[in-house]
Amino acid sequence: MTQDVIFQTLGTLSGKSIGVVTLNIEKALNALNISMVQAMTKQLKQWQTDANIALVVLDGSGDKAFCAGGDVRAIYHASIANPHKMTDEACDFFTQEYQLDYLLHQFGKPVLVWGDGIVMGGGLGLMAGGSHRVLTERSRIAMPEVTIGLYPDVGGSYFLNRMPGKIGLFLGLTAYNMNAADALYVNVGNHFLASDDKEPLFDALADIHWNDKAEVNHQALTQLLNVMQDNVSVEIGDSPLEAFQQQIDLLMSGDIEDVHYQLSSLQTELDWLKRAQKTALAGSPLSWHLVFALAQLGTELSLADCFKWELGVSVNCCAHGDFCEGVRALLIDKDRNPQWRFNDVTQVTDDALAALLTSPWQAHHHPLKDF
Secondary structure (H helix, E strand, O other): OOOOOEEEEEOOOOOOEEEEEOOOHHOOOOEEEEHHHHHHHHHHHHHHHHEEEEEEEEEEEEOOOOOOOEEOOOHHHHHHHOOOOOHHHHHHHHHHHHHHHHHHOOOOEEEEEEEEOEEEEEHHHHOOOOOOOOOOOOEEEEEHHHOOOOOOOOHHHHHHOOOOOOHHHHHHHOOEEOHHHHHHHOOOOOOOHHHHHHHHHHHHHOOOOOOHHHHHHHHHHHHHHHHHOOOOOOOOOOOOOHHOOHHHHHOOOHHHHHHHHHHOOOOOOOOOOHHHHHHHHHHHHHHHHHEEEEEHHHOOOOHHHHHHHHHHHHHHHHHOOOOHHHHHHHHHHHOOOOOOOOOOOOOOHHHOOOOOOHOOOOOOHOOOOOO
């Protein structure tokens, strides 16, 4: 029985250790299940208070993916068995996933995320929590929830709203796959190395003189990554998001019906934009409304309040939204032909949307009340 997640500590010349977390389900592109979330939370909390651990590294096994998202099949089966009810499976998974993401954001010590290959959904939730987020020429980063009747959760309500212009809205509606240059532009990543630099990076980490002070260690890690980045052997390439920022902002301007019309009538020769257009128009109309609701949160909410908002919406999506049908079409029956509750964004009723946006808990009973 192989372990779904592996924990190791690596010694360094300074006597301090590095905690390494490796997501280890290569065939499932290291998708997160609840037991992985629980094991990581427990281990990270120990390392957070262990004076001997100078920093933590998050990595994925194989060379295809860091993490392709959450393994949502258990939630699907529970939700199908209990229609229109909030299930323990949905509540527990999302609660514990968001607690893990929040722990990473608040970790204090440096958290280095090796964002090589596919980083999607829940994988991006982990990566966003890292202080040092390394991209490679193979990074492909996306929030594809609109395709399964969800919306960009795992902190997306925080980080998407802090991206330039209307790019957060664009990413949420279209599931656009960012390359490394895109991800740097929108601050999903903050360093760029070649995929072949992984071993040299680990070797170099062992040679750093780590300190008792977290802020000194943050600076040491930043310095090392900057030096390696200056000598990187591969080209980062261009960022379509940066090059076409103005067009994207225009395409995403106005209310939901404006944007739907603009995307529907768009004629473009750009392959990446055609793909984005096609994905958005095939996505769940309920998800569209949730992506717009998320965008309207703006930058007022704290990270903790963003996760609290998301938890209510996520469990509601499983009970009352398009989540079960989206997962069925993509992951269970794989017919890729979801029958969404509404045919069009204009048909979504206020009641249907309110059922998703109304928190199932009073504030003092909220599962994340301790954030």
